[in-house]
Amino acid sequence: MFTHQCIVFFLIFVNSLRQAKLLPSQNESLQSFASEALSRTQGDAINRLLMGCCGKYEYSTIGDAAELLCALVRIGPAAETEANVVAALSQEYFLLGNPAKNATLMILNRCSQNLMSEADLAIYLEGLWHLHQVEDTSALPSSDSVARFLRMHGF
Amino acid sequence: MPPDYDSKGSLTLLKNLCNVASSMLHVQTTNPVHFGSVFEFLEDFVHTHGDKIERSTLESVQGAAVNSHDKEAAGLLESLLLGTIAATRASLGSVWTSPKEQGQGQSAFESKPPPAPKPGSVPNESLAGMFSLLQKLLGICPVFTLNLPAGPGLDSEEDRLLRRAIDSAAASLDDTDTDIIVNAIVFLTTAVSFLCDYG
Numbered sequence: 510m511f512t513h514q515c516i517v518f519f520l521i522f523v524n525s526l527r528q529a530k531l532l533p534s535q536n537e538s539l540q541s542f543a544s545e546a547l548s549r550t551q552g553d554a555i556n557r558l559l560m561g562c563c564g565k566y567e568y569s570t571i572g573d574a575a576e577l578l579c580a581l582v583r584i585g586p587a588a589e590t591e592a593n594v595v596a597a598l599s600q601e602y603f604l605l606g607n608p609a610k611n612a613t614l615m616i617l618n619r620c621s622q623n624l625m626s627e628a629d630l631a632i633y634l635e636g637l638w639h640l641h642q643v644e645d646t647s648a649l650p651s652s653d654s655v656a657r658f659l660r661m662h663g664f
Numbered sequence: 665m666p667p668d669y670d671s672k673g674s675l676t677l678l679k680n681l682c683n684v685a686s687s688m689l690h691v692q693t694t695n696p697v698h699f700g701s702v703f704e705f706l707e708d709f710v711h712t713h714g715d716k717i718e719r720s721t722l723e724s725v726q727g728a729a730v731n732s733h734d735k736e737a738a739g740l741l742e743s744l745l746l747g748t749i750a751a752t753r754a755s756l757g758s759v760w761t762s763p764k765e766q767g768q769g770q771s772a773f774e775s776k777p778p779p780a781p782k783p784g785s786v787p788n789e790s791l792a793g794m795f796s797l798l799q800k801l802l803g804i805c806p807v808f809t810l811n812l813p814a815g816p817g818l819d820s821e822e823d824r825l826l827r828r829a830i831d832s833a834a835a836s837l838d839d840t841d842t843d844i845i846v847n848a849i850v851f852l853t854t855a856v857s858f859l860c861d862y863g
Binding site: 547 | 810821824826827830831834835837838842845846849850852853855856857859860
């Protein structure tokens with residue numbers, strides 16, 4: 510009984526250390542810095558990550574990129590996040606055409622609403638990466654491979 | 665790495681090791697491989713003493729009295745970390761160079777600042793090593809990391825190391841070096857998670 514109480518006390522103590530509070534003024538300063546840093550980073554980072562997933566990264570990097578992308582689309586106001594994703598998907602590096610752009614936007618919207626996991630996003634992005642590996646990219650938007658890819662993901 | 669710095673002897677040992685690491689930063693132009701050793705030493709420092717330094721930092725920002733050994737250990741870590749970044753700045757990208765960085769601060773252990781490196785004289789691994797180190801720092805001692813200035817003598821409220829690190833990591837996401845990209849991604853994932861708790 511005494512051992513159990515000691516363990517409970519220890520766990521509460523450890524938890525209190527982990528959640529140690531800052532003074533209100535320090536919290537305000539931290540909140541202001543956090544909001545500003547996240548807002549400034551989100552658009553740029555989403556753009557570069559999507560560019561990497563559209564063939565620039567090594568394949569082994571896609572899992573880590575998916576985890577960060579998922580975290581980034583879950584921060585800030587939804588409208589701002591969607592605008593950042595739309596801007597990124599409008600860049601020249603995305604070669605799969607408008608239906609695939611819309612599908613990618615919907616996939617990232619699901620992530621932002623916690624309706625899709627990092628692991629599922631990684632599977633989608635791995636497919637996106639593979640599609641960008643072909644030499645002749647001009648025919649990609651109307652290709653069977655893109656149509657198959659979209660069907661496979663429910664579009 | 666001494667397992668603690670509670671006694672005068674162990675703190676002196678830690679200080680001497682930091683002095684050795686700091687002196688290694690001065691010979692980088694002739695042997696750049698030493699940078700990797702300094703980053704490894706810093707990671708070991710954070711892994712071994714980060715928890716304790718974080719607790720004392722929290723006590724300090726809450727206005728409580730801080731043990732002098734804790735204060736000195738935190739000073740050693742900050743001084744060596746900022747000195748290492750200053751020494752590798754040439755390879756860290758434009759985010760790390762700023763006209764504001766004219767630090768007048770005094771090192772916690774007496775040493776001259778490392779000479780300014782020439783662009784290209786520092787290996788690319790510095791950036792990957794720095795993101796790896798900062799990821800561990802943020803994971804183990806977030807409040808300590810948050811309060812670090814971007815350079816010796818700077819005000820952390822005006823110019824935070826974390827701000828530059830986040831900007832630098834975001835800019836590195838389209839680097840050509842996969843190690844840099846992966847370490848930038850892992851660091852940013854930790855930073856976003858930490859900042860979301862407060863933002």
